[in-house]
Amino acid sequence: MKVAYILNTYPAPSHSFIRREVRALERRGLSIARIAMRPFDGTLVDAGDKEEAAKTDYVLQQGLGALILAVFAMGLRAPFRIGRALGLAIGIGRKSEAGLIKHLIYFLEAAHVARRVIELNADRMHAHFGTNATTVAMLASEITGRPFSFTVHGPEEFDKPAAIALPTKLRRAEFAVAISSYGRSQLCRLVDYRVWPRIKVVHCGIEPEHFDTTRPLPDTRPVTLVNIGRFSEQKGQLLLIEAMAEVQRRGVDARLVLVGDGELRTPIERLISQHGLGRVVHLTGWLDEAGVRRELEGAHGLVLPSFAEGLPMVIMEAMASSRPVISTWIAGIPELVQDGRTGWLVPAGDVASLVEAITELATAGTERLRRMGTMGRARVMMRHNIDSEAAKLAGFFAQRPRTQPS
CATH class of the missing domain: 3.40.50.2000 (Glycogen Phosphorylase B;)
Known part of the structure; x- marks a missing residue:
């Protein structure tokens, strides 16, 4: 055919x-x-x-x-x-x-x-x-x-x-x-x-052969979160910067890597500067698939506070990399991410709930994060081959x- x-x-x-x-x-x-x-x-x-x-x-x-x-x-x-x-x-x-x-x-x-x-x-x-x-x-x-x-x-x-x-x-x-x-x-x-x-x-x-082996969850601190996607209103990166500012004000030691680019890059950079997060938030631009996998493997989890979605590939890739996920209760995401088991789900647009989820991930023990990652990997391999x-x-x-x- x-x-x-x-x-x-x-x-x-x-x-x-x-x-x-x-x-x-x-x-x-x-x-x-x-x-x-x-x-x-x-x-x-x-x-x-x-x-x-x-x-x-x-x-x-x-x-x-x-x-x-x-x-x-x-x-x-x-x-x-x-x-x-x-x-x-x-x-x-x-x-x-x-x-x-x-x-x-x-x-x-x-x-x-x-x-x-x-x-x-x-x-x-x-x-x-x-x-x-x-x-x-x-x-x-x-x-x-x-x-x-x-x-x-x-x-x-x-x-x-x-x-x-x-x-x-x-x-x-x-x-x-x-x-x-x-x-x-x-x-x-x-x-x-x-x-x-x-x-x-x-x-x-996902192509399972690209995730045959996954790098163990980093033992190092501070906790690093990664966000991957086009810089646009619906992806929620501006809200994520606000949440990271509050996380820092609470004294929680966490870092954020933003992978991607788009029309909101300048407003995002401006907000990072406004909150004094230049040493906390890092922007990489677009990366190839190998670069994305490296960032996932170097992180403790993925955070994707989207306002609107289908079912994002980056969630599948994070789970295949044995990384827990923070995302929102929208569209097809709850069909894959299980709140409390493979990550955290929060209401879209709710900064306070996002801050709580980031704080909980950042203060969770390594064993709990590894257990979440293992369950997430098994789930995505079963559903998204x-x-x-x-x-x-x-x-x-x-x-x-x-x-x-x-």
């Missing part, structure tokens, strides 16, 4: 879970064609990402002329289908915040993708995220008659589902994937109950395709 993966920006530092899924499917014998709208606009630091970039077709790099030519080529091949795809793009574009012009661009992209899917003789398409990549896959499916499916991660897709035509995509897809039971419940809210059986759960996964999860997805791909809407 050949599957065309339709993606927006790929590869990207925060999307390593897609690369793991693609490679796990290839290990199962599937042929995967990577088709992305655009490359990452920053510097790729991970060798695996660089390899993926070399294997990826980039639609917008073809230029406007090539996209228009693809419309004419596909129009000659399937005039009624290209007309229906254009009508679909216009219909959802008029109701979308993105607007009609962007959806006409998606239509041009879809014509090129459809042409490539036929040239590659791909059996089907699969997109990640329920936004524009899935729009392109849906339109390309209409043009080619070949089925499409997509994975929804959240939380962005759940904020304004009508604006991205998510209910339409769910109804027209052969199947849709959520990465947690919570995510599936949010998708079920959007469509008739008769569509629910086509909404599946496939977890994002990428080869097991890819086998589920491959099984869904292999099912008899549903007749596409006329």
Whole structure:
């Protein structure tokens, strides 16, 4: 079977879970064609990402002329289908915040993708995220008659589902994937109950061989916590700096490493300076996967005080590294992190509860932290093995395709 993966920006530092899924499917014998709208606009630091970039077709790099030519080529091949795809793009574009012009661009992209899917003789398409990549896959499916499916991660897709035509995509897809039971419940809210059986759960996964052995929990003090992710409002790093300031005022000796970058870097640096935390909080910038693992192994735990999430990969990686986790009672996180057993869960946005959790971790005995880490490692290895999860997805791909809407 050949599957065309339709993606927006790929590869990207925060999307390593897609690369793991693609490679796990290839290990199962599937042929995967990577088709992305655009490359990452920053510097790729991970060798695996660089390899993926070399294997990826980039639609917008073809230029406007090539996209228009693809419309004419596909129009000659399937005039009624290209007309229906254009009508679909216009219909959802008029109701979308993105607007009609962007959806006409998606239509041009879809014509090129459809042409490539036929040239590659791909059996089907699969997109990640329920936004524009899935729009392109849906339109390309209409043009080619070949089925499409997509994975929804959240939380962005759940904020304004009508604006991205998510209910339409769910109804027209052969199947849709959520990465947690919570995510599936949010998708079920959007469509008739008769569509629910086509909404599946496939977890994002880790590669167990990268965690065959884990470095023992550091015996040294002060306790070091690590936060990994894009610097944005929803990740809660600004609140975390406030919490660290209060932890220091209490006399608790703890350090924090922030791995990542993003639009809130300057406000974060300003807040660190304002609270005099320059010797307590360290920013590394983006790191490759090996660098992330080094930071996890050098830490006593992960802290992720997010306001909105799907089910973060960094939690899986921390637990696979036998590190306890502090995070929030939101989305799919409580499906993995068990409060009091593998870490601490606190209400999102509650600085006082976050301070208490950090204080408890920082003052816990090494044996308790090791026990939490061991239980967390066993749990994530059981639930998030990428080869097991890819086998589920491959099984869904292999099912008899549903007749596409006329």
